Amino acid sequence: MKLLEVNHLSKSFGNQEILKDISFHVEDGEFVSILGPSGSGKSTLFRMIGGITKPSSGSIILRGENIIGKKGHISYIPQSSSLFPWRTVLQNVLLDQELSGKVDKERAVQLIERAGLKGYEHAYPHELSGGMKQRVSFIRSFMNPQSLILLDEPFSALDEFTRLSMHKWLLSIWSENKKSILFVTHNIEEALFLSDRLIIFSEKPANIKAEFTLPFSRPRNTELLLTEPFLQWKRKVFSLLVNE
């Protein structure tokens, strides 16, 4: 079943065209990545799906309902962890639920434990490392009742080791919680490793250059990164991005 449908979406600010005729969809429970150079209008796309910015033309349909200009239909993991410094880990994780009304503390504690943060429930964000903060930010959006998560380059500030372990951890909580993910990144490897489908954006104005369904089976391990088929895909995507 199609969860999110984006049809012929365009956006310009003044004379500058940012997005040009973008059409794609996300199935229920699917992990879709958008790969493109920085500044290719990916955050503008997210703002439009989030209902903050209105497109110049086109439509955004979530479960059959047009959500243009409507907020509160998605959950969001930003680039910086965006935790509230005066809230403890537990209070931060519950933020999204407080906004919509129902608070499930037990599940929050469970998810915090599963993320390896047991004992940190009452710690403040400034006491956590970058990777730990990002985990808290992920748990917060998995606690959000909405079923589509927008992921905005959440690994870009992490070091390589933390990034790899975060990828595996994300795949494991994603497989346990039936959510759909739309992931924006400029890192080829992580897009290939994580997603079911890959959409490649061109540079300004952004439109869709190519779309692939990835053949790798799940659950995925870090070993996949060094297998021949994976490297072939990497070369293929890389040459597509480089040859304008």
Added chain:
Amino acid sequence: MKEVFYKGWRPILVIILFLILWEMSSFVFQIPGWILPAPSDIFRELVVGWSNYRDDLFSTIQLIIIGLTIGSGTGIIAAILLHLYPKLRQAFYPILIISQNIPMIVLAPLLVIWFGFGLLPKIIVITLVCFFPITISLLDGFRQTDRDLVLYMQMVGASKGQIFRKLEWPYALPFLFSGLKISATYSVMGAVISEWLGASKGIGVYMTLASSSFRTDRVFVAIMIIIVLSLCFFLFILFLEKKFIKWKGKEEGTIHEIT
């Protein structure tokens, strides 16, 4: 405590040296007490004259507490209104600034003409002195709210009220406290000035009486009381700040092992 002493010994030494110098010059140059009393005379009057100024002191403390409460309340409400209604801010912000340029010494007698010698004109004076630092720093705090956090709240569909209650207000709390610290010290001055207008009791009254009867030692006693009161109110706000804002202890504090 040790740390306080370690940081504080330099200014304390300077003050002690200054007092010794003062004491010696009044002795050597035989300066009459009504021009400049020696520190020892002032301390004697501070201790011996306790019953003379006790009632004045309590009356002033009471006035400060009432004035500071009403003044900071007004300041907080003004800041919230100006923040939530940008049109109000455009209209009133310049007037706020202008209001601070009216000399209090000129305004005070007018307030007596309008409102008499009661408590009201005094509270108005303290409020006028107090609310401005609070309103300005709180407004700054609201405006400086982290853009990333605001974007997050908008993306997950928080209403304007939720953004204010859950994000902007807690974010601006440290700013509120820096405003309060300034207002707390101003409120002591405000109280003394308002007592000059005409009151039956208060440190301001005690000071006026002392200076018109050439009891310069008592004038200095009044000055010392004002300094100590300002410090006490300042420390009280500092205490509240430590109590309410635990999360800002260390900015980029201990980083744990990356897991």
